[in-house]
Amino acid sequence: MAPNVPELYELHFAVPMAGATLSALNVSLDEHALTIILHRLRPKIIFVDSEFAHLVSKVIDNKNNTHLQENHYDHKPLLVAIHDVSPDHGTQCDLEVPEYEQTLATGESDFQAVSPADECDPISVNFTSGSTGTPKAVAYSHRAAYLNSLGLILQYDMGKSPAFLWTVDMFRCNGWCFTWAMAALGGINVCIRNVSAKIIFDSIQLHKVTHLCGNGKPTILNMIAEFPLVDHPLHSMVVGIIAGTFPTTPVLERVQELGFNIVQGYGMTEALGPALIRPWRSWQHHHHDNDEDNHDDHNLKYREGLHNITLEAADVKDPTTMQSIPRDGETLGEVMLRGNTLMAGYLGNPEATREAFSGGWFRTEDLAARHPDGDIEVIDRARDLIVLEEKMISTLQIEAVLLGHPKVAEAAVIAQNDLKEGKCSNAEEILKFCEEKLQKKAMVPKSVWFGDLPMNSTGEVQKSQLRKMANATGKQCP
Template sequence: MLCSRFVVMFMQVVAMAPNVPALYELHFAVPMAGATLSALNVSLDEHALTIILHRLRPKIIFVDSEFAHLVSKVIDNKNNTHLQENHYDHKPLLVAIHDVSPDHRTQCDLEVPEYEQTLATGESDFQAVSPADECGPISVNFTSGSTGTPKAVAYSHRAAYLNSLGLILRYDMGKSPVFLWTVDMFRCNGWCFTWAMAALGGINVCIRNVSAKIIFDSIQLHKVTHLCGKPTILNMIAESPPVDQKRLPSVVIGIIAGTFPTIPVLERVQKLGFNIVQGYGMTEALGPALIRPWRSWQHHHEDNHDDHNLKYREGLHNITLEAADVKDPTTMQSVPSDGETFGEVMLRGNTLMAGYLGNPEATREAFSGGWFRTGDIGVRHVDGCIEMKDRARDAIVLGKELISTLDIEAVLLSHPKVVEAAVVAQNDVVAGQVPCAFVKLKKGECSNSEEILKFCEEQLQKTAMIPKSVWFGDLPMNSTGKVQKSVLRDRANAIGKHCP
């Protein structure tokens, strides 16, 4: 059963820092003080940060020295209409975190308390505050905003606890895991690995920045067993120069969530000593909710399965999630397990958000029908695995048929010259909507639309899936590294108006 009631929020504490030890400590110190933690994206600009602080009204803000001036500017700005409208009756206490690691020593020239000094003023006999209700909030995380305005997502103590246990079981974490922090702790509280690692008494290797050299050096030095993050991490590892690719002491499990890289990238990473697990999830599901280990092409061939389909199936749900299904969003009936019938991916269980902070209407809508509606279109296969096809708002509508932009993007990414690709719907007078492709070529490569379109014609099963046009260049990204398809849709339709 879900924790159906959405409790009143406790004292809010904000933290804005990269993956430094202090941020990890705050994942325990703040809840133990009876407060709620909100770890913020360090890529937020002044406008976005202003809006978020307006919504949270924190009492304390812990901030890495690198971002202290930005936060100070926001809370000191007397012309800030967002704070004035909220009747800010207090000024949050600003505490600076100084990174003392040898390669990244940071200091703050603002006259604000320092993190370690602040901790030293605490009471040595302080007793941790236990939650009065397991459905009470432990943290608030913000969605990426890739489909609209970022939402404030509240996690309960119960959900975080159960999800942490699920990670331990699902990812074979063993007795003494060593976790390399390549996923940001501000993303779903590090997908709840913050608490899972503590439960196992494991070792956390905190790194401020991520690069292939840092990853290989850290694995060799600390004998890392697990890491996770965005698919770009795999690209980074696969394309790193040989001088950075050190021999791994043992196999490292890598959990990747998002659009999966191409099979050549996966095979190169696997040969280097990584076992890759694919995850599908979202902020409202506390991170990856469906997972599946990636198997090499040889294994696919032996099983006589279609390589493309197996690669893009998200798999089965976490053991602590009650159920995952693909349903008709109107009738709420499960779609046939035929791998073809589209429906909405829905989740149900204890490891979902408590609700959206300050937005009960959106919370009710998200859980209408007794399931969490992800807004993603998917299919279910005969083996029970769910394959996510697209975001509902991103799918291309061609008559009564929906075309998955992800399927087209997968083909584009398999082109040897393409490093990034995005497909969006472009309005068309005759068809209604047609695919429009935006691609970024690998460094040093040259191509043209004719070459890309011919490749798509050879690879795609349906003529309607072939893009009507192809445009080259960098793709617009939001602060979390996701492609801003709304920007590309506007661009595609603006282009379309000027095309003959």
């Protein structure tokens, strides 16, 4: 449990080479979530950054925790503290536990790395964000990680000796498998504890960064575009691979002017990170082929045109008949993936694994349309799609419009049972903005709420919580 420090990168190799399975944990986990996750993992050793050592120690020492109940630890994991000696980090561990470097020094100099007995053995376990429910423990095999790492090298033109800036968390799908891809290329890993626009630009200049990634909120691209101290392009092109919420066109154009070549990725933990991609130049081609002023065409921003070269197939299918949907840009189906660069399954949950792969494809639960040119346009999560008067409304498209308003930083759209009318300050301004920007009247929200959005530990909006709030009897603006 550590931020993007060199020790966590080393452990991505040391743990598998010792014949063990790695699980990099989200540093934003609270005591409740960490208790549940550690109970499911039953770890033998926990390497923890000094900043989070007290939290982890409290969890593993609390055997009376109600979440462990009868199945509490039958052994106490060994806790090893990682001391970050960087100048901008002053937290040190005052617990009497072994220290990382000291622990390494006790190892055998002639130790031989342990190879997996089977390439389908697990190399790591990653947890989903939990945006749609309880986080799932996702197991990756050695084979999947190996193939996906090679796919990244080919897909993103990484070349020889790239310099990778760690703006994507290593606990997210093992850094989208760039941990292992960078080692294969003999590249430079620029590990940073915290992410900011200044750190990004300083690192690019100092280390000649060639690649960076990011998702979550606020997006990396928004940070870059809004940084006031940069008014000239970079000396060399930097490839930026992004996932999650797609930024507005002005943001994309601004970062391109600064020297970033943007690639949009679509994926999930079960697919080891981005599985489908769309280069910025491809999106830009569509953008300029349409109307001259097409800054509000948000549909194109969710199209994914290519899949990872090591993924066997990606398709949009009728989830009942398993037939591919027509390529008419309108018929909706479920995005499905197939290949060796998918998870081995959910740890300790064979039933959920069988359900996820029923029909011989991994079911993403994302709804999409397919266009004549083969592009997959992701419309929404199946559980988030709004059906109003037999019309299907994408919350993602409405949210994209809302985020285009200069006064809106975050937005979430949900379906709400009809309640008594209530008004929030400046709601009229937002509603009028939506009326002007949204092509279909049915997509214009009926009401607007202002306030803090419920977020999970990875910065994703918990729409299930919003729906409970919105549909509570008599519930009005928070």
